[in-house]
Amino acid sequence: MLAICVVLVAVFASYSAAQYLADAVGGLLPAGAVLLMILLRIAIALEVLLPTTLYLSVVIALGRMYRDSEIVALSSCGIGTPQILKPVFYLALVIAALVAGLSLYVRPVAYAKAYRLEAYAKANFDISGMEAGNFYEIKSNDLVIFAEKVDQPENRAEAVFIRGQDGNLLQIIFANKVYHRYDERTGKQALLLHDGYMYEFTRRGEKGKISQFQEATYFLEPKEIVPTKYKRRAASSLHLSGSDKPEDIAELQWRFSTLFSTILLALLGVPISRTTPRQGKYAKVLIAAVIFAVYYNIIAVAKNWVEKGVISAIPGIWWVQVLLAGLLLVLLWRTGEVFRRQH
Secondary structure, eight states: OHHHHHHHHHHHHHHHHHHHHHHHHTTSSOGGGHHHHHHHHHHHHHHHHHHHHHHHHHHHHHHHHHHTTHHHHHHHTTOOHHHHHHHHHHHHHHHHHHHHHIIIIIHHHHHHHHHHHHHHHHHTOOGGGOOTTOEEEETTTTEEEEEEEEETTTTEEEEEEEEEEETTEEEEEEEEEEEEEEOTTTOOEEEEEEEEEEEEEETTOOOOEEEEEEEEEEEOSOOSOOOOOOOGGGSOHHHHHTOOOHHHHHHHHHHHHHHHHHHHHHHHHHHHTOOOTTTOTTTTHHHHHHHHHHHHHHHHHHHHHHHHTSSOTTTTTHHHHHHHHHHHHHHHHHHTSTTSOOO
């Protein structure tokens, strides 16, 4: 389980690192925040990675025991599927408790911190972090910036185009040189523009205005971090429990569902792992992966239906758990051991 978990976390961390390093290189995210963002994403992903890890571990471990005929030896000693289910269930309870804590408490805190960092990055755009020849959008300022040349040591850009807006006015600015500074009087971020033009147009199609300047200051508002709008993923579980909005109900049900998913998937791995010695310990991994992918796709669709009001809070997303439990019972029934009458 530990080996599989390390591999899955490493793969997920690599994927996240590629995304955030690209943002850091492009000046859209502070370099020091990259590692923290990756750790936050891993903390969020663990609510899915841990059940997945336990599920695959059960399939592979028992598959190896089938390959080495250890299950046959245990069976001859009177140890069958019911006895194998018990330790798997106890381990699943421990992991499920950990997953529930991650989903109910760590998940909203991690999302809130991640949203805060993203808001900070948007409010503190640094022109020296830009790459020449790329367009950069600063959503908090409704700006698009393009520079043909960037001198990072001098915190300067050359041949810069800026598209902004001031009310109903659309502004297009060209400057030969631009410096990124902080205004000492106001403490706000500002772009010092040298030798350029500003074109202003109304959105109603009226005549525009062209202004030439030798030096001008363009303030990047707002410097202070704008509080992020309400995001249900960052909302506490206690807050969600008191909400009647379909989106909040779906989010809360998802958080609770991870606990049941952990237990059901772990138990499901027991009947799925049944193989013959010739098949090998990885014989059922592909089948297990397909079942897992189908399950999580269905539960994601069910969550989306609850959010849009297609399905009410009851049955909500719980019908997917019932289907998974039904599949578990069918597979256990096929083994002929669990439901066999004991004499």
